[in-house]
Amino acid sequence: xxxxxxxxxxxxxxxxxxxxxxxxxxxxxxxxxxxxxxxxxxxxxxxxxxxxxxxxxxxxxxxxxxxxxxxxxxxxxxxxxxxxxxxxxxxxxxxxxxxxxxxxxxxxxxxxxxxxxxxxxxxxxxxxxxxxxxxxxxxxxxxxxxxxxxxxxxxxxxxxxxxxxxxxxxxxxxxxxxxxxxxxxxxxxxxxxxxxxxxxxxxxxxxxxxxxxxxxxxxxxxxxxxxxxxxxxxxxxxxxxxxxxxxxxxxxxxxxxxxxxxxxxxxxxxxxxxxxxxxxxxxxxxxxxxxxxxxxxxxxxxxxxxxxxxxx
Numbered sequence: 001x002x003x004x005x006x007x008x009x010x011x012x013x014x015x016x017x018x019x020x021x022x023x024x025x026x027x028x029x030x031x032x033x034x035x036x037x038x039x040x041x042x043x044x045x046x047x048x049x050x051x052x053x054x055x056x057x058x059x060x061x062x063x064x065x066x067x068x069x070x071x072x073x074x075x076x077x078x079x080x081x082x083x084x085x086x087x088x089x090x091x092x093x094x095x096x097x098x099x100x101x102x103x104x105x106x107x108x109x110x111x112x113x114x115x116x117x118x119x120x121x122x123x124x125x126x127x128x129x130x131x132x133x134x135x136x137x138x139x140x141x142x143x144x145x146x147x148x149x150x151x152x153x154x155x156x157x158x159x160x161x162x163x164x165x166x167x168x169x170x171x172x173x174x175x176x177x178x179x180x181x182x183x184x185x186x187x188x189x190x191x192x193x194x195x196x197x198x199x200x201x202x203x204x205x206x207x208x209x210x211x212x213x214x215x216x217x218x219x220x221x222x223x224x225x226x227x228x229x230x231x232x233x234x235x236x237x238x239x240x241x242x243x244x245x246x247x248x249x250x251x252x253x254x255x256x257x258x259x260x261x262x263x264x265x266x267x268x269x270x271x272x273x274x275x276x277x278x279x280x281x282x283x284x285x286x287x288x289x290x291x292x293x294x295x296x297x298x299x300x301x302x303x304x305x306x307x308x309x310x311x312x
Contacts, residue, residue, distance in 0.1 A: 005025075005029055006029055006283060007282060007283045007286040007290075007293060008043075008046055008281065008282070008283070008297070009025055009029045009032065011293065011294050011297040011298075012025075012032055012034070012043060012048075012297065012301070013025070014294065015294075015297065015298055015301045016034055019036070019305070020036070021034050021035065021036045021305070022034065022035040022036070023035075030044065030045055031043075031044055032044075036305060039305075041304055041305070045279050046277075046279030046280055046281045047278055047279045048259060048280070048297070048300050048301065048304065049304060050164075050258045050259040050300060050303060050304060051257050051258050051259060051260070051278050052256060052257075052258075054256070055255050055256045055257040055258070055278065056257075056278045058255045058257075058276075059255060059257055059260060059276040059277060059278035060117050060278055060279075061116060061117060062079045062114070062116050062117070062148045062275055063079045063080070063081035063116055063146075063148050065079070065255065065273075065275060065276050066078055066079040068254055068255050069251055069254050069255070069273055071254075072250070072253075072254035074247070074250045074251050074254050074273060075247070075270065075271065075272040075273065076251070076272050076273040076274075077150050077151075077153065077265070077272055077273070077274050078150055078151065079116075079148040079149075079150050080099075080103060080148060080149045080150070081116060081146060081147075081148055082096055082099070082100060082137075082146065082147050082148070082149065083096070083145065083146050084141045084144065084145045084146060084147075085141070086141070086145075087145065100133060100137065100149060101130065101133070103149050103151075104127070104129075104130065104133055106151075107151040107152065108128075109128075109151070109152050109153075109154075110126055110127060110128040110152035111126075111127055111133070111149050111150060111151055111152055112124060112125065112126055112127075112149070112150045112151075112152050113125045113127060113133065113136040113137060113140060113147060113148075113149055114140065114147065114148060114150075115140055115143075115144040115146070115147055115148075116144065116145075116146035116147055116148050117144070117146070118144075123139060123140050123143075123144075125139070125140075126152055153265075153267040153268070154267060154268075155265045155266070155267055156265075156266045156267060156269075157173065157240075157265065157266040158173070158174045158263060158264070158265045158266075158274070159171065159172065159173050159174070159235060159240070159241075159244045159263070159264050159265075160172055160174065160232075160261050160262070160263050160264075161244055161245055161248035161261070161262045161264065162260075162261045162262075162280060162282075162296060163248055163249065163252050163259070163260055163261075163262060164258065164259050164296075164299055164300055164303065165258055165259075165303070166249050166252060166253070168245045168248070168249075169295075169296045169299060170234075170282075170285070170289075170292060170293075170296055171234070171235045171241050171244060171245060172232045172233055172234050172235055172285065173232070173233045173234075173235050174230040174231070174232060175230060175231045175232075175233050176219045176220065176230050177196055177219070177220045177230070177231075178217050178218060178219045178220060179191060179194060179196065179212070179217070179218055179220065180212075180215060180216065180217050180218075181211070181212025181213050181214055181215065181216045181217075181218065182212070182214055183211065183212075183213055183214030183215075184211065184214075185211065185212070186208065186209050186210060186211055186212070187207060187208050187209075187210065187212050187218055187220075188208040188209060190212060191220060196220055232284060232285045232288060232289075234289070243271055244264045244271060247262075247264050247271050247272075247273060248262040248264060248273075251264075251273045251276060252276070255276065257276065257278060258303075259278075259280060259300050259303070260276050260277055260278055260280065261276075261277045261280045261281070261282075262275075262276050262277070263275050263276075263277075280296075280297075280300070282296070282297075
């Protein structure tokens with residue numbers, strides 16, 4: 001087992017070793033070939049190969065996911081698609097920039113610009129003005145053929161549900177990095193003292209330099225991404241968990257996906273689907289709950305190879 005391998009690759013290796021399945025991890029670890037007898041199965045990236053081609057494509061396309069969920073009556077955050085103008089006016093149309101500005105005008109609280117495909121919160125921008133919008137759009141279009149624009153909403157809570165055949169295997173909350181005020185120091189001073197200054201890049205100077213009242217908590221980022229410093233915390237069996245699981249199952253059923261992680265968010269007191277991920281990545285979660293992550297990948301691979309066949 002090579003050092004530095006992704007948790008996903010290690011989990012597949014362990015499963016295959018226990019079930020006498022030959023495994024060939026290609027250089028870089030992004031393609032994995034598994035063979036049992038005459039049967040060969042592939043995993044690619046974080047996609048274990050359980051989902052249909054159309055479900056996989058829908059989940060990987062944020063705009064398409066939002067459209068399908070809306071058609072199915074599943075509450076979701078809108079994602080408006082814009083294609084890269086490099087594709088030509090006959091594909092993109094002439095009024096794409098005006099349409100972006102119209103969305104910004106309709107959402108005075110701001111909008112979020114991000115690639116139409118992709119995970120981990122990379123190249124995601126909150127913008128409130130035209131100059132910010134143009135910079136964000138230019139950066140995303142520098143490497144992507146499409147982007148989406150969503151209305152910015154103040155997310156009160158974000159929960160991820162990992163589903164296999166409509167059964168929740170893992171449900172966890174993404175807790176953003178935050179600090180509690182002491183009534184003496186500014187947020188910047190508190191963050192520096194706590195070694196959290198790296199999270200302050202998206203806050204304005206006014207928020208950073210204001211003294212935080214004693215006992216009040218301040219989030220250091222508007223993002224809930226684990227790669228941006230959020231911490232995964234398992235959700236107990238309660239009303240919140242039940243509501244999120246039901247919404248995730250409705251979303252999975254709407255696009256016909258079997259194995260996925262589904263992000264649901266609470267804004268203005270209501271739960272909505274943010275996005276669906278066909279590739280189930282659990283690298284950060286595995287640092288805290290390695291056995292749970294292994295069991296989840298095991299269950300998915302049991303489904304791939306068939307439990308009855310493995311027990312023969």
